[in-house]
Structure formats: C-alpha cells, structure tokens
Amino acid sequence: MTLIPVIMSGGTGSRLWPVSRENHPKPFITLPDGDNLLRKTLRRASALNHVTEILTVTQQSLLFKTEDEYQKEAPLSVPCHYVLEPVRRNTAAAVTAAALSVAARHGNEAQILVLPADHLIEDQEAFTQAVQEAQIMVAQGFHVTFGITPTSAETSFGYIQANQLSPVSKGFKTTGFIEKPELRVAQDLIQSGDCYWNSGIFCFNVGVLLQDLALHAPEVLRTVEQAINNNTSITLSNQVTRLDAKSLALTPDISIDYALMEKSDLVAVLPCDFSWNDIGSWRAMSELVPEDQFGNRLIGEVITHQSSKNYVQSKSRLTTLVGVEDLIVIDTSDALMIAHKNHSQGVKEIVTALKKSAHPTHLQHQxxxxxxxxxxxxxxxxxxxxxxxxxxxxxxxxxxxxxxxxxxxxxxxxxxxxxxxxxxxxxxxxxxxxxxxxxxxxxxxxxxxxxxxxxxxxxxxxxxxxxxxxxxxxxxxx
Amino acid sequence: MTLIPVIMSGGTGSRLWPVSRENHPKPFITLPDGDNLLRKTLRRASALNHVTEILTVTQQSLLFKTEDEYQKEAPLSVPCHYVLEPVRRNTAAAVTAAALSVAARHGNEAQILVLPADHLIEDQEAFTQAVQEAQIMVAQGFHVTFGITPTSAETSFGYIQANQLSPVSKGFKTTGFIEKPELRVAQDLIQSGDCYWNSGIFCFNVGVLLQDLALHAPEVLRTVEQAINNNTSITLSNQVTRLDAKSLALTPDISIDYALMEKSDLVAVLPCDFSWNDIGSWRAMSELVPEDQFGNRLIGEVITHQSSKNYVQSKSRLTTLVGVEDLIVIDTSDALMIAHKNHSQGVKEIVTALKKSAHPTHLQHQxxxxxxxxxxxxxxxxxxxxxxxxxxxxxxxxxxxxxxxxxxxxxxxxxxxxxxxxxxxxxxxxxxxxxxxxxxxxxxxxxxxxxxxxxxxxxxxxxxxxxxxxxxxxxxxx
Missing domain, CATH: 2.60.120.10 (Jelly Rolls)
Known part of the structure; x- marks a missing residue:
C-alpha cells in the first residue's frame, strides 16, 4: 500500500525562545546532539516501508531553509514534494491540503502518515512497527491516531479516550478527546487506564479522509480545494505547490482534532510506546544533556561555583554561575533568557510580550x-x-x-x-x-x-x- | 596648611567582574548614575580647601585611561601629578611613594590625604568637615585614620578600636586593628561600641610619616626611595614619575595598615559619618539602583515575568527573567555572570579560576x-x-x-x-x-x-x- 509521510512543519515553538524565533522555528533548532528535529523527522519518514514520496507542508518563507536541511540528508531515496502556506493556518487546513495534493498524484487509495516535524522519537523500530499496525487499521476504514501511554498527569497535552470494548486490530475505537485538561482532570484520566496522550501523529486513507471532511468540515475542504486549484507553482520546481493566499485566508483556523477527529465515528487510537517526546519546553530539552557531578547540564563555555541542577546553553560567550540552582539559562547573541525550571512554560508569556511590541528578537536571529x-x-x-x-x-x-x-x-x-x-x-x-x-x-x-x-x-x-x-x-x- | 590629596587607584575589584577587568578596574566602572568612582574621587578631592595639587598613584598601564577620565572633569583648578607603579605593590609602597614625591615638591610640613579611588561618599559637606578635623589632629602629631560607624557586623572590612579614654580633638587614640574578623568577633566588636570600620582613608604629615616609616618599615622606605631616585620620567610630562621597576620589586608587598598603622603609637581614629560605601560587591552596587514594584532593579532592556528582587545589568542585549528571584545578572559582550544575591562574594572565586587558566575575560574587555x-x-x-x-x-x-x-x-x-x-x-x-x-x-x-x-x-x-x-x-x- 502506497504510504506518503506528510511532514507538518508549522508552529514556532515559542516555549523554546530565544533559540526558536518565528523565522527559525522549533524543527530547525540545533539539539544538544548537533542534529535537529526536522532532519530527524525526515530520516524517520524515509526509513519507513513502501514510501514513494515525502510531502512537507510548511510556511512559504521556510521553503529554502527546509530544502537546505533536507539536502544535508541527501541522497534521499524518495522525491520530496512541498505544499507551501502563504498564510498561517492550523492543522485542519494543512492535513486537508496534503490529502488533496496526494490524491491528485497517487489516487484516493493512497495512505498518508501525518508527522509533526518537531517531535523526538527514540525507537525507530517500534515506530516503524506502529506505522505498519496503523496501516492495517486504516485499511479497515479508520482514521488512526497514535496514542502515547501517559507517564505523568501533563496539562499541556491533549488526551484520547480509548473504548476498550471496541478493539480495532491492535487499537481501539475512541470515545472522546480532552484538550489540555486541568491537573485534577489529567490525574483522573490517567487513573482510568484507558486514556492516551494525543501525539499529533495520524494515519489516513486519503479517500476516506476527504469524504469525512466533506461531512464534518465542508468549509475547510471547500476553501482548501480552492487554494489548491488556484495555486501558483513557483519557478524552481513542479514539486512545489504554493497555496493561493486569498482562498487559504478564508479557511477556518482550526485544528484537525477539532475539525474532524472529535466529530467523526471513524477514529481509532493505536496505543504506542516508541519513546516519544515533543520537547515542549527548555526543561524537556535539558533532559537530553548529560549531567555533571553537581547535576548541572552545560552546553558551551560555562564555569560554575556552588551551583547545582542548572541547565545552561551558551554558544558564544563565557557564562558563569555563582550559588544558584534549578535555573535554565539560554544565551543567544541578541537575547538572554533566565528561567526557573518550574516556570519553563512561562517563556511563552515573554514571547507574547515581544510579539506585541514588535521586538525583533521574536521574529529572527541576527x-x-x-x-x-x-x-x-x-x-x-x-x-x-x-x-x-x-x-x-x-x-x-x-x-x-x-x-x-x-x-x-x-x-x-x-x-x-x-x-x-x-x-x-x-x-x-x-x-x-x-x-x-x-x-x-x-x-x-x-x-x-x-x-x-x-x-x-x-x-x-x-x-x-x-x-x-x-x-x-x-x-x-x- | 598645604593639603595634597593622594588618589590611590590600585586594585582590580574582582568582586565586580565581569564589568571590572584587570585592565578596567573598579574605579573606572560606569555606575548606574553614569559616573564612575574615579571621577567622583577626583571631584571630592578638588572640592577640599587649600588643595594645591592632586597626586594619583596608579599602575603604569592605567595612566592614559586615568588622564582620559580626569580630562572629562576639566578644567581642574589644581595641577595633577602621577606616580606610576610598573609592578603591583600593596598600599605601603604606594603611600610611601606618595609621601616622598610630595616631600620633594612641597617639603616635610605638607599634609597628604590618602583617598582610595574606589569608594563612594555621598555627603561631601560632612567629608570636607571631617578632613578639616583630621588636619587639626595631624597638626598635633598624629596619623589619622577615618573610622566609619559600623551599621552591621561585616566580615569583609577591617575594624579599628578607639581608646575612648584618650581623646584627640574630635577623635581618639587607637588601641588595635582587627582585619576581616569572623562573624561572631565582628558582632562583639560592634557591641563594644568603641570600634569603627577602617575606611582606608588616612591623613598624614609627610615628615612625621617618613620618620615613623623609618622606624617601623625601614625596608619599605629604603626600596621605595630607590624606586623614586631611579625613576624614569616619561616623555609626555614632568608631572609623571615612573617608579623604577627593579627597586619596587624589592619592596615588601604589604598594606600600610600592617606596615605602619598597627605598630605606630601615633595613630588616632576620627569617627566619621559621611555615608560611606566601598561598593564591595554586586549586591552593594545593586542598591544604587531604584527598585520597581516587584523589587527588581534593572539596567538595560529587561523583561520580567513572575520574577522579583533581582538585579540585572545588561547593556547590549535583551535580558528576560521568568520565575526567578534574588538573582544578580551581569551581562557583558564576552562574559555573563549569574549569582545568587547571598553569594555575591563568590564572584571572586570565578575570577581566580579565570586568572589561573589565563582566560582573556579576567584581563580585559573586548x-x-x-x-x-x-x-x-x-x-x-x-x-x-x-x-x-x-x-x-x-x-x-x-x-x-x-x-x-x-x-x-x-x-x-x-x-x-x-x-x-x-x-x-x-x-x-x-x-x-x-x-x-x-x-x-x-x-x-x-x-x-x-x-x-x-x-x-x-x-x-x-x-x-x-x-x-x-x-x-x-x-x-x-
């Protein structure tokens, strides 16, 4: 069965500011291992079986930057196609555009695997295995969401409820989606034993998806169809489809979860365990770096004195710590961020303030x-x-x-x-x-x-x- | 009576790193008010009565930098002379060289007022008044130390014990010097009520000082005399005396307190109250900056979120704080220092480590x-x-x-x-x-x-x- 991985390279990842910027979003950030999430996602996609094309949906302004990253992985065994968004829209528009683009080239029987470009998956073998299981469920007529077994009562994730009475191959039909619950609700969900984190990874049959979109999200489908039909292919290559900005602007700005998954009867969840991490904060990033004898995790030239359990990332300047603990210190050439570990989600508020005041550091690096x-x-x-x-x-x-x-x-x-x-x-x-x-x-x-x-x-x-x-x-x- | 203020511009002030560097020591640091301690000291000296010359003792490498600062205060009503040290020596050598230099130009009856270049004195009127009182005591044959009424049991200062039974004009003969006591000792000293902080400001009659040095520190006197006699006046001006390096190198590396004041019978202390601050740490510096509603004291472009009681000094880069308190953040173009307020003395350890590894940031700025x-x-x-x-x-x-x-x-x-x-x-x-x-x-x-x-x-x-x-x-x- 033809499988087209769709790499969704959308958001900015403002919780990883000041390294992430609007023009240098999370998939492009250099990780402690020197790699980045975009290239990891590309390799993850190309390692799957029966892949004949990789489609990337991204912002128009990120095309060259994305191609640059992909070239570092060359030679790729499969061709890369792109759908470019001239205006930002949520995942409903991106998934729909991907489905239409794939249907046009490969027919309605093709399957797509929607892969956010900013996730880390450690166990490729388990992932490949999960995709195969998802494909079987898709062939049975389902939209498959990849559910992650929760390890803590996270409040920044969505949760999927599995109907344990309705198994579908290795998965289950779903009974509900709960978006970013309060702590007490999250604790109850975990207690129940039938809930999974919504990873944002989906597998679809293109024809079934488009039919179901016509039913549950006709406005999304109609406007994205227009955006595809009125597309302007850019001069460089016929592998690049630039959506029409005017049509896309009319598309509802909603997520695929909200537009389709919460409404459709065809959704099934596949419980997965391939060591998934969405690196949703500097705290999560810090855990990728080994700690020294004082529990400090340090990247760059750092001197510490009576300091412990800090994360420092400083590439161009000497950083020194005296008598501090539990800090996250991220230094870039034009912006410095110092956060307490327990407040690493608050970075978002800083970015919101910077955006409001049109401060250059929210947009781009020097x-x-x-x-x-x-x-x-x-x-x-x-x-x-x-x-x-x-x-x-x-x-x-x-x-x-x-x-x-x-x-x-x-x-x-x-x-x-x-x-x-x-x-x-x-x-x-x-x-x-x-x-x-x-x-x-x-x-x-x-x-x-x-x-x-x-x-x-x-x-x-x-x-x-x-x-x-x-x-x-x-x-x-x- | 001829009074020659002697500005002693010696140490580095490593506790104010990374703004202070070996080639940019504490007197040159820009304070929150835009001024610096060296210029403040020069103004303080020139505002005194009967001043016919100001003598500065400093490192040879700092001559041009010092002249630059003085020129910003021009026109000065009095000529400036310099004694340059080609190698670093402690205050005994500097005071002796100043005394010999002044004696040669103004005779043995002249008085000198030794002023460290890195202190802040808020109340000029009280200071001028204190100097007049000190001059009277000096005329009575005493070496006068300016004692500061202690406000807390500081362990980083020296203490002077006054003999309350032996008044000398507005001061007292001294019975002892206690260098940087332990906390408990410092508490006892303050309890006793007859102890003062040793400010490092002294007033001497040049002839009496030289006689007493001959008695208590003959080695210092002999070698500094040699260093003066073998001096090489540099081409620019006959107001600059460069001490001979070889002779100076033979001078004991000790403080004037240790070489003379602790031994001499002629020492008297003048209790003073002119709002004195030696800005001995970033914590002390921070107190010169007004606080915002969250108790943050911020210099430069700083955005805070759920953060309080921090001091940030950042001149060239946006700095952001998220969920932190009681931090001192000092950002310079090549070095960043983050310290907890209660560890602001620990900065010294960082500088020691940098010096040991010959790291360029201990020596100079970019x-x-x-x-x-x-x-x-x-x-x-x-x-x-x-x-x-x-x-x-x-x-x-x-x-x-x-x-x-x-x-x-x-x-x-x-x-x-x-x-x-x-x-x-x-x-x-x-x-x-x-x-x-x-x-x-x-x-x-x-x-x-x-x-x-x-x-x-x-x-x-x-x-x-x-x-x-x-x-x-x-x-x-x-």
Whole structure:
C-alpha cells in the first residue's frame, strides 16, 4: 500500500525562545546532539516501508531553509514534494491540503502518515512497527491516531479516550478527546487506564479522509480545494505547490482534532510506546544533556561555583554561575533568557510580550538564512552597518541596487565573482571593492568552498527594504 | 596648611567582574548614575580647601585611561601629578611613594590625604568637615585614620578600636586593628561600641610619616626611595614619575595598615559619618539602583515575568527573567555572570579560576582603550579579524608595520589622515584604503569629531604582538 509521510512543519515553538524565533522555528533548532528535529523527522519518514514520496507542508518563507536541511540528508531515496502556506493556518487546513495534493498524484487509495516535524522519537523500530499496525487499521476504514501511554498527569497535552470494548486490530475505537485538561482532570484520566496522550501523529486513507471532511468540515475542504486549484507553482520546481493566499485566508483556523477527529465515528487510537517526546519546553530539552557531578547540564563555555541542577546553553560567550540552582539559562547573541525550571512554560508569556511590541528578537536571529547562504549583522552604528555574508559554492545574490546606501566588500575567505555597475571582476581572498549607491551589483560564489565577505554599509538609510531586484536565481523579485 | 590629596587607584575589584577587568578596574566602572568612582574621587578631592595639587598613584598601564577620565572633569583648578607603579605593590609602597614625591615638591610640613579611588561618599559637606578635623589632629602629631560607624557586623572590612579614654580633638587614640574578623568577633566588636570600620582613608604629615616609616618599615622606605631616585620620567610630562621597576620589586608587598598603622603609637581614629560605601560587591552596587514594584532593579532592556528582587545589568542585549528571584545578572559582550544575591562574594572565586587558566575575560574587555581612543573586536574568524576603531580628534596611532597581516580600512564617520607606505591621503566618510603586510602606515584624526573606522584584518597570524612601532606620540615603542 502506497504510504506518503506528510511532514507538518508549522508552529514556532515559542516555549523554546530565544533559540526558536518565528523565522527559525522549533524543527530547525540545533539539539544538544548537533542534529535537529526536522532532519530527524525526515530520516524517520524515509526509513519507513513502501514510501514513494515525502510531502512537507510548511510556511512559504521556510521553503529554502527546509530544502537546505533536507539536502544535508541527501541522497534521499524518495522525491520530496512541498505544499507551501502563504498564510498561517492550523492543522485542519494543512492535513486537508496534503490529502488533496496526494490524491491528485497517487489516487484516493493512497495512505498518508501525518508527522509533526518537531517531535523526538527514540525507537525507530517500534515506530516503524506502529506505522505498519496503523496501516492495517486504516485499511479497515479508520482514521488512526497514535496514542502515547501517559507517564505523568501533563496539562499541556491533549488526551484520547480509548473504548476498550471496541478493539480495532491492535487499537481501539475512541470515545472522546480532552484538550489540555486541568491537573485534577489529567490525574483522573490517567487513573482510568484507558486514556492516551494525543501525539499529533495520524494515519489516513486519503479517500476516506476527504469524504469525512466533506461531512464534518465542508468549509475547510471547500476553501482548501480552492487554494489548491488556484495555486501558483513557483519557478524552481513542479514539486512545489504554493497555496493561493486569498482562498487559504478564508479557511477556518482550526485544528484537525477539532475539525474532524472529535466529530467523526471513524477514529481509532493505536496505543504506542516508541519513546516519544515533543520537547515542549527548555526543561524537556535539558533532559537530553548529560549531567555533571553537581547535576548541572552545560552546553558551551560555562564555569560554575556552588551551583547545582542548572541547565545552561551558551554558544558564544563565557557564562558563569555563582550559588544558584534549578535555573535554565539560554544565551543567544541578541537575547538572554533566565528561567526557573518550574516556570519553563512561562517563556511563552515573554514571547507574547515581544510579539506585541514588535521586538525583533521574536521574529529572527541576527544570523539569517537565504537561499544563497547566510548573513549576520555584526554591528549597527550611526549611518553604518557591518555584515558577515557567507555565500555557498554556486550561490548567487540577486542583481540588485540600493538608492540610499553604498557598500564596501572585503573578501576574507574564498573567491567572489562580482558585478559592480558595468564591471565584472573576480575578487580573491583579501581583495575588496566599493559599490556606490545607485549602482547595480551582484555577488556570486564561483568557487568550491564558502565565500566569506565582510560588508560595510554606509548611508543615511540602511533598511533592508532599500533594495531593487533585477534578476534572481531563486525567483525573488521583491 | 598645604593639603595634597593622594588618589590611590590600585586594585582590580574582582568582586565586580565581569564589568571590572584587570585592565578596567573598579574605579573606572560606569555606575548606574553614569559616573564612575574615579571621577567622583577626583571631584571630592578638588572640592577640599587649600588643595594645591592632586597626586594619583596608579599602575603604569592605567595612566592614559586615568588622564582620559580626569580630562572629562576639566578644567581642574589644581595641577595633577602621577606616580606610576610598573609592578603591583600593596598600599605601603604606594603611600610611601606618595609621601616622598610630595616631600620633594612641597617639603616635610605638607599634609597628604590618602583617598582610595574606589569608594563612594555621598555627603561631601560632612567629608570636607571631617578632613578639616583630621588636619587639626595631624597638626598635633598624629596619623589619622577615618573610622566609619559600623551599621552591621561585616566580615569583609577591617575594624579599628578607639581608646575612648584618650581623646584627640574630635577623635581618639587607637588601641588595635582587627582585619576581616569572623562573624561572631565582628558582632562583639560592634557591641563594644568603641570600634569603627577602617575606611582606608588616612591623613598624614609627610615628615612625621617618613620618620615613623623609618622606624617601623625601614625596608619599605629604603626600596621605595630607590624606586623614586631611579625613576624614569616619561616623555609626555614632568608631572609623571615612573617608579623604577627593579627597586619596587624589592619592596615588601604589604598594606600600610600592617606596615605602619598597627605598630605606630601615633595613630588616632576620627569617627566619621559621611555615608560611606566601598561598593564591595554586586549586591552593594545593586542598591544604587531604584527598585520597581516587584523589587527588581534593572539596567538595560529587561523583561520580567513572575520574577522579583533581582538585579540585572545588561547593556547590549535583551535580558528576560521568568520565575526567578534574588538573582544578580551581569551581562557583558564576552562574559555573563549569574549569582545568587547571598553569594555575591563568590564572584571572586570565578575570577581566580579565570586568572589561573589565563582566560582573556579576567584581563580585559573586548573594547579596549588607548591614548588615541578605543578599539573593539567585532568578530574574529579564521584568518580574519574585524575591529571598530574610534580615534579622538587630534589622536594618532603610532607609525607602524605588521609582518603577517594586511588591513582594509573603511571610514564610516569623520575624516582620517592616513600614511600608507609612501602615500599620504585624507579619507572622508565612506572612503577606504588597503594596507599591505610589510607597509608602514599611520592613522590620525585631523578633524573635530570622532573618527570611526572599520578595520578588516586578514592574514595567517593576527596576534596583537605583530606590530613594529616606528614613531609614537605617546612614547610607546614596543
């Protein structure tokens, strides 16, 4: 049976701020082991049996970043397709779009496996086994949710009630969904013995799903169908479907649980035990790091004195602790977060406040990624800004022009091919050029190693929006 | 009576790390009010009556930095003299050198007022009054120590016992010195009612002091006399005496309390009450900042959530607190320190560890000061280093050459006069030049506003010691 894993790379994971940012969400965060959740999810999906394609549903702005991550896993044995959301919608829209996209290519008999991109699953074998069992249940006509056996009365998860009297292969029909219960309710649910955490992993038959959506969520189905039909495939590849923004904007902003699973008679839960962790807080993240003799878990250059049971993650600066315990310290180049372990959920409140005040640290890091590589603002001063620009081999910035700023470029590593007004030149390491305001210019890396360039911008207005793009490898014209 | 205030600018104040560094000691730290202790001490000294000169005893490496601070207070009504220590010695050597230096210019009848450069005194009027009273006691033949009425059983101060039966003007003869007592001893001392904190402020008659040193600390006197006699006055000014390093190295490394005050019969204590604070820890510093409704004292961009009674000082980065209390958070560009308020003395242990491992953060900040201005390392990479260089109007770097690195200079503010090999050129804002390795070069600011220049260094060796100086305004040739 054709199985298409659908990687859902949606939310931001604001409880992992300041490492997660709106433009650098949770699936992209580097974990203590150097890997990230997105690549782990991709590998998990491609290791399954009978996979002929992997579909990723993500925000339009994250396409290049996602492709970059996937390329690190190359060569993949299966093609990757993308559905891009130009506006954020909840999981109902994403699952529906995935189903329609898969149905168009593989027919209504195909099965999809919905995989959130920000979960950790330790036991691949048990996971593969569970997927096989889910596929059998799906073939029997059910929507399958993967239920995790609860280990504590968590209040930040949803719970699924299994009808132990109605077994379905290795699972059960469900009798109810309980979203983020209060502590006492969660305790009762666990006591009952027939409840599971809702992992957000689902398996569907595409045809059955679409029929059931027509019944329970017709508005979602109708608008997402429109968004697919009016899609604009982008220039790079026909494996990318960009949903139509206007149609998608009309889609109800609800979860697939709320839109379908709580209403449908076809839902069954498969109890699973493959060591699942949604890394929903810094506290959960800290547990991935081994502790020292004082119970401290430390990443980076850290010196402690009379301190214990702390988690520190600090990559660019010496961090010292004196006489403190149970702290979570997350240091990034433009934002520092210090939380008590028991308040690690409160980080969300900080992000809400930052978003409200449009503070740049909720949106992005000082180092940004682009299709051609990365840039990092080293310093901003009065009428000047300094950036480190790294261009990947073969990468090329658009042919562009600025009205208000001139730029000095110094190559400190690699080689650059530069268009500067009517000149075309090769700049070797330690050579430089000066781009006057108003002059068209382009930067390319024709070499085989990264090009590292220091750009000193100078002018009375240095906003990123002072850019006119004439030609762009990656289809960006504004 | 001639009174020469002697500003003693010696120690590092390691309990105020990471803001204090060996090359940026406590007197230079910017206080919450924007001022620093060194300038406050200078103003305190110059506000006294009958002052004809101010003498500063400090480390040789801090001369230009000290002069810079003093210039911010200009015009001063009195000339400033300096005694420079090429090696660190304790207060006995510094006081002796000051006495000899003053005796040579003003004779043995002059009085000196020894003022540590790192104390805060709120009540200038009470202080001026106390100095007048001390001068009367000195005229009666005594060495006067300024005793502070204790407000708590501090264990980090020295205590002076007053002989209440032997009044001397408004003070008393002393019966003993107790250095940093244990808590119980400190409590007893306070109970006794005749003990004062040793402020480290002293008033002496120079002739009486030198006679008494000959009696109680002849080795100190002899070696410091040698260090003065073999001094090398530096080129800039005849107001600067640089002690001879070899002679000074032979001087016992002891405090004036231990060398003289504990032994002499001529010591009297003057009880004072001018609101004295030695800012001996971050906890003491925090109390200079007003608290918000949650008892937090915050400097910089700080967001708190369910947090109280914290002190945060963060100048270049957003800092956020979630569910924490009683923390001290000090953030600098290359080092972060988080301490519990009750452990603020433990910071010293961190500095000791850093010093032992020769960690750069014990020694200096990323922004360094030079006679001509400041420089800041913005980034160091593989074979490149980027600096922001600020040259004061009229400032000039030495004519110099590097064997292993070339330099790109981009002027981002002001105007630069540049020698580059055999060329001399003026670079306006937004102009640049390239200095090849092996080429002599010099950078000057001929303008009336600060020159800001971005330097991109490139080469296989970028150590600060790759410099050959040919000519230097400030007498530095190595």
């Amino acid at each position: 180092t940004g990624s682009r299709p051609w590589g990365t840039f990092c603002v080293l310093e901003e001063g009065n009428n000047f800004k300094i950036k480190r620009i790294v261009v990947k081999p073969g990468g090329s910035l658009s042919l562009q022009m600025h009205y208000h700023r001139s730029e000095h470029w110094v190559v400190v590593s690699g080689i650059a091919k530069v268009v500067n007004d009517d000149q075309e030149l090769l700049l070797d390491t330690n050579e430089s050029t000066f781009i006057r305001a108003g002059h068209k210019h382009r930067l390319e890396n024709p070499g085989l190693i990264d090009l590292v360039l220091i750009e000193v911008q100078s002018g009375h207005y240095l906003g990123e929006d002072d850019i006119v793009r004439f030609d762009d490898l990656y289809g960006r014209h504004h | 922004t360094g000061s030079r006679p001509w201005g400041t420089f800041c390392v913005l980034e160091e990479g593989n074979n490149f280093k980027i600096k922001r260089i600020v040259v004061k109007p009229g400032g000039s770097l030495s004519l110099q050459m590097h064997y292993h690195r070339s330099e790109h200079w981009v002027v981002v503010s002001g105007i630069a006069k540049v020698v580059n090999d055999d060329q001399e050129l003026l670079l306006d804002t937004n102009e640049s030049t390239f200095i090849r390795a092996g080429h002599k070069h010099r950078l000057e600011n001929p303008g009336l506003i600060d020159l800001v220049l971005i330097e991109v260094q490139s080469g296989h060796y970028l150590g600060e010691d790759d410099i050959v100086r040919f000519d230097d305004l400030y007498g530095r040739h190595h």
